[in-house]
Amino acid sequence: MNSTARRDQTLGRRRQACLKKIVSALLLLVALPILLGVQRPPGLSDVDDVRTWSYADYTRVVIEVSGDVSLPEIGLVRLPANIQAGRPERLYLDIPDLWVGRRYESGIEVGDGLLKAVRLGQNTLRTTRLVLDLERYDHHRLFVLPSPARIVVDVYGERGAKSRIADEESGRLPAGLRRVHTVVVDAGHGGRDPGAVGVGDLREKDVNLTIARSLKKALLSRGFEVIMTRERDLTLTLEERTAVAESSGGDVFISIHANASEQKRARGIEVYTLDANHERHSLEVAARENGVPAARLDPLQRALAELQVGEVGAHSERLAAFVHDEVMRGVRERDQTLPDLGVKKGPFYVLFMSSMSSVLVETGFVTNKKDAKMLRSPLYQNMLGEKIALGVDRYRDQMEMGLARTEGGK
Numbered sequence: 111m112n113s114t115a116r117r118d119q120t121l122g123r124r125r126q127a128c129l130k131k132i133v134s135a136l137l138l139l140v141a142l143p144i145l146l147g148v149q150r151p152p153g154l155s156d157v158d159d160v161r162t163w164s165y166a167d168y169t170r171v172v173i174e175v176s177g178d179v180s181l182p183e184i185g186l187v188r189l190p191a192n193i194q195a196g197r198p199e200r201l202y203l204d205i206p207d208l209w210v211g212r213r214y215e216s217g218i219e220v221g222d223g224l225l226k227a228v229r230l231g232q233n234t235l236r237t238t239r240l241v242l243d244l245e246r247y248d249h250h251r252l253f254v255l256p257s258p259a260r261i262v263v264d265v266y267g268e269r270g271a272k273s274r275i276a277d278e279e280s281g282r283l284p285a286g287l288r289r290v291h292t293v294v295v296d297a298g299h300g301g302r303d304p305g306a307v308g309v310g311d312l313r314e315k316d317v318n319l320t321i322a323r324s325l326k327k328a329l330l331s332r333g334f335e336v337i338m339t340r341e342r343d344l345t346l347t348l349e350e351r352t353a354v355a356e357s358s359g360g361d362v363f364i365s366i367h368a369n370a371s372e373q374k375r376a377r378g379i380e381v382y383t384l385d386a387n388h389e390r391h392s393l394e395v396a397a398r399e400n401g402v403p404a405a406r407l408d409p410l411q412r413a414l415a416e417l418q419v420g421e422v423g424a425h426s427e428r429l430a431a432f433v434h435d436e437v438m439r440g441v442r443e444r445d446q447t448l449p450d451l452g453v454k455k456g457p458f459y460v461l462f463m464s465s466m467s468s469v470l471v472e473t474g475f476v477t478n479k480k481d482a483k484m485l486r487s488p489l490y491q492n493m494l495g496e497k498i499a500l501g502v503d504r505y506r507d508q509m510e511m512g513l514a515r516t517e518g519g520k
């Protein structure tokens with residue numbers, strides 16, 4: 111057999127194998143609904159992934175879906191335990207226009223003392239039912255995050271005798287009764303997400319990381335323990351970022367960012383805490399930092415409006431005031447003209463997802479020539495790190511004075 115004939119034969123065999131594959135794929139496609147026992151209606155989103163994170167105070171369940179979801183007004187429904195049927199107390203949620211099939215029918219074990227398991231099943235042809243089997247329950251929060259779309263449920267345990275012991279064992283007390291010791295430093299963006307790109311291609315992710323590093327150094331020298339959400343140029347999801355913060359048992363969360371504007375003249379520093387405020391500028395900054403269009407922030411703002419930001423919110427505002435005060439003092443020593451954009455509130459996901467006192471610092475505009483030049487300078491980066499740390503230090507002092515008063519008053 112000459113080489114051409116041999117090649118033809120090989121090609122023929124390959125074609126045959128390829129054809130076989132196509133046929134079996136087609137067969138599977140036809141058989142799949144039969145295997146699943148139901149016919150999948152068109153136009154539904156899919157459940158892509160289900161993940162859970164266990165923390166001292168709560169368990170987070172994240173359901174990633176392939177398209178937009180809208181949740182029913184009623185939210186999660188609580189069902190009492192059914193001892194006869196051997197079912198624990200549980201929460202359920204019917205999610206319309208979502209397909210899950212039988213993939214998670216047997217459930218995902220959690221068993222962390224708060225949640226027994228997470229189950230997902232096709233309740234009707236167009237509805238997926240999420241069931242959370244509970245062990246301890248106090249309250250929950252439910253919200254939807256975009257790009258990629260995901261449903262987030264945080265389940266908090268009851269504040270009974272049991273959980274107080276658990277708190278003491280883990281050293282985890284409510285924010286107002288905790289010493290300020292561990293600081294989580296979050297360098298915004300990273301990896302595939304450069305953040306804002308400004309003058310001379312100055313990338314926000316790089317600016318954020320260098321300032322975060324100098325902040326870490328300054329905090330360590332003041333006796334704080336420091337946890338970084340990223341130490342290098344790394345892509346992190348919002349959940350990964352907050353998982354680092356929450357599982358480290360941090361007391362304070364500081365997210366470092368740099369600003370950007372279409373107005374090349376815009377410059378200055380601003381410090382944010384979390385709020386559902388509708389201030390136009392905050393909304394634009396939040397939209398950019400969250401990586402979604404401003405219009406998409408509506409559901410988050412609604413969710414925020416329903417939540418009691420409460421004690422943690424008040425602590426965050428105090429922290430923001432100290433950080434802002436110190437940073438502005440440092441900045442003015444170098445540049446009298448740098449605008450003070452103040453302490454503001456905005457709907458930032460990264461602050462929303464954290465359960466500790468949290469602020470977001472916009473360290474300057476990468477899109478402004480003067481700001482960009484300063485942001486590149488190691489002297490300026492160090493000064494910012496030093497001043498933010500000083501702000502955290504003042505916050506620690508004030509919190510501990512409050513603690514001393516509480517303990518003295520016993």
Ligand SMILES: [Zn+2]
Pocket residue numbers: 298299305306314366367368398399
């Ligand atoms: Zn940013």
